[in-house]
Amino acid sequence: MTYPSYQTVLFLEDGTLYHGWSYINSCLSIGEIVFNTGMTGYQEIITDPSYSQQIITFTYPEIGNTGVNHEDNESNQIHVKGIIAKNISYQASNWRKNQSFIEYILEYKIPHIFGIDTRALTKHLRKNGVMNGCISNKILDINHLNHILNQSPSMQGRNLSNLVTTDISYKANMMHVRYKTYAYINHKKHNLHKESINIVVIDFGVKYNILSRLADYGCNINVVPANSTYSDIKILNPDGILLSNGPGDPSSMINSINNLKILIEAVHIPIFGICMGHQILSLALGGKTFKLKFGHRGLNHPAGIHQKAEITSQNHGFAVRINSSISDLLAITHFNLNDCTVAGILHKNKPIFSVQYHPEASPGPHDSDYLFNHFFHLIKLIKYK
Ligand SMILES: NC(=O)CC[C@H](N)C(=O)O
Numbered sequence: 100m101t102y103p104s105y106q107t108v109l110f111l112e113d114g115t116l117y118h119g120w121s122y123i124n125s126c127l128s129i130g131e132i133v134f135n136t137g138m139t140g141y142q143e144i145i146t147d148p149s150y151s152q153q154i155i156t157f158t159y160p161e162i163g164n165t166g167v168n169h170e171d172n173e174s175n176q177i178h179v180k181g182i183i184a185k186n187i188s189y190q191a192s193n194w195r196k197n198q199s200f201i202e203y204i205l206e207y208k209i210p211h212i213f214g215i216d217t218r219a220l221t222k223h224l225r226k227n228g229v230m231n232g233c234i235s236n237k238i239l240d241i242n243h244l245n246h247i248l249n250q251s252p253s254m255q256g257r258n259l260s261n262l263v264t265t266d267i268s269y270k271a272n273m274m275h276v277r278y279k280t281y282a283y284i285n286h287k288k289h290n291l292h293k294e295s296i297n298i299v300v301i302d303f304g305v306k307y308n309i310l311s312r313l314a315d316y317g318c319n320i321n322v323v324p325a326n327s328t329y330s331d332i333k334i335l336n337p338d339g340i341l342l343s344n345g346p347g348d349p350s351s352m353i354n355s356i357n358n359l360k361i362l363i364e365a366v367h368i369p370i371f372g373i374c375m376g377h378q379i380l381s382l383a384l385g386g387k388t389f390k391l392k393f394g395h396r397g398l399n400h401p402a403g404i405h406q407k408a409e410i411t412s413q414n415h416g417f418a419v420r421i422n423s424s425i426s427d428l429l430a431i432t433h434f435n436l437n438d439c440t441v442a443g444i445l446h447k448n449k450p451i452f453s454v455q456y457h458p459e460a461s462p463g464p465h466d467s468d469y470l471f472n473h474f475f476h477l478i479k480l481i482k483y484k
Pocket residue numbers: 149343344345346347348349373374375376414415416417418
C-alpha cells in the first residue's frame with residue numbers, strides 16, 4: 100500500500116528550518132518541540148495527556164512498525180500536537196495490531212512530518228533548549244510562520260491540566276482499566292483485603308495505566324477533577340489518595356496546590372504523587388519547581404540513591420527544587436542519575452511520598468512498580484492498625 104505524501108516544513112522559534120514530508124495535506128500545528136528517546140511506546144505517548152500541546156520528536160529512527168492496537172491508549176483521545184520522525188513504517192507487524200500506524204495517523208489526522216534527521220534535531224534542542232515550533236504544509240512562507248510562532252504561548256506558566264482533567268468525578272471501570280490480553284507484565288492480582296479499599300485519584304491528566312495498576316490491587320477507584328477541594332474528596336471516604344501525572348507548568352496550578360495544602364493538613368492517610376502529582380505535592384509542601392532545559396523523556400532514565408538504581412520511564416519538562424527551608428519536612432528518596440535532579444521525595448512525619456518518574460511504566464520498564472505495593476502496604480498499615 101502506498102500513500103501520497105506532501106512537502107512539509109518543520110520551523111522552530113529560533114529560525115531553524117527542516118524540510119520533510121507528511122501524509123496529510125493542509126496542516127498547520129504549533130506546539131513545544133520536545134524529544135523522546137524511547138525505542139517503543141509511540142501509541143502510549145501520543146495518547147498520554149501529559150504531552151498535551153507538545154510536538155514529539157522520536158529519536159528512534161523508525162516508528163509505526165508494530166501498528167496500533169485497542170489496548171495501549173493512555174486516554175480516549177490523541178493529545179500530542181504532532182509527531183516528528185525519521186521514518187514512519189508502512190508495514191505494521193504485530194499480532195496485537197488492529198491497524199497500521201499510517202492508517203491511524205490518517206484516521207485521526209495527526210499532524211506529522213517525516214524524513215527529518217531527528218538525531219540532529221535532538222542535538223539542536225539539547226544545545227539550545229526546547230522551544231516552540233510548527234509543522235506546516237498549509238503555510239510555507241517562513242515570515243508568516245515566524246509571525247504565528249511569535250504569538251504562541253510558551254509552556255512556562257501554562258495551566259494545561261484544566262484542559263484535560265475530568266469535568267466530573269467518576270468511578271474507574273472497565274473502560275478506563277485495561278485488562279490486557281497480552282500478559283507481558285507479570286503483575287500479579289493482589290487480593291490484599293476482605294474489605295474494599297477506596298482510592299481517590301486527583302486527575303491532572305491521568306494515564307489509564309495508573310488506573311490499571313490501582314485496579315490490580317482490587318480497590319474502588321474514584322477519579323476527581325484537578326481542582327477538587329477537601330470536602331469534595333472527604334465524602335468519598337478515601338483510604339489513600341493518588342495525585343496523577345498531567346501536562347503544563349505545575350507552578351501555574353494555584354487552586355490545586357492550595358487545595359492540597361488543606362488536604363495534607365486534614366487527612367492522615369497515604370498520599371502518592373506521580374510526575375505532575377509529585378510536583379504539585381512538592382509545591383504544596385513549600386518546594387519550588389523550575390523548567391528543565393530539554394526535559395527527561397524516555398524509557399531508560401536511571402533514578403536512585405545510595406548506589407541503588409532503577410531504570411525508569413520519564414516524561415517531564417519541569418522538576419522540583421527542594422529549598423533548604425523545607426529539608427526538615429522532606430527527605431529525597433531518588434535522584435535522576437543523569438543530571439542529579441530530584442526524582443523522589445518522602446514526607447518525614449506523614450505517609451506521603453512521590454516520584455518524578457512513571458512507576459506505572461506503559462511504555463517502559465517495570466523496575467519501579469514496587470511503589471504501588473508500597474502505597475497499598477501503607478494503606479493497610481493505617482486502615483487495619
Ligand atoms: N508526565 C507529567 O506528569 C509531566 C508533568 C509536567 N507537565 C512536566 O512537564 O514536568
